[in-house]
Amino acid sequence: MDSPEMMVTVQEENRQALNLVRAMLGSITPNFRAVYLECTPDRVQLYFVLETESAADREEINVEIVGEFLALQEAWFDIDVQITVSTANLSQLAHPHRAVYRRREHWYGPDE
Secondary structure, X not given: OOOHHHXXXXXXXXXXXXXXXXXXXXXXXXXXXXXXXXXXXXEEEEEEXXXXXXXXXXXXXXXXXXXXXXXXXXXXXXXXXXXXXXXXXXXXXXXXXXXXXXXXXXXXXXXX
């Protein structure tokens, strides 16, 4: 368990989530399935889930979204970006972090 001094406040996490939403405006394509955020005192981790591989979407994430997200910051900290390409049910992907965007989709398993 994290010690209290190593945790980010709810207000700070809310601010970062709002910054990420603002940074993503106009950049989300139908290929984006989900975006998650994880905040620590000195780092923000951004997780993007794409349905199919797309160089254009990767560039949009790494240049436009991350660039805008950085421009909205009041202080400098590390930002890590992880892009996953998967058609698996989103609940099966290990992202216990804050969901900032999840597209509406229905997943039908092998028995359905």
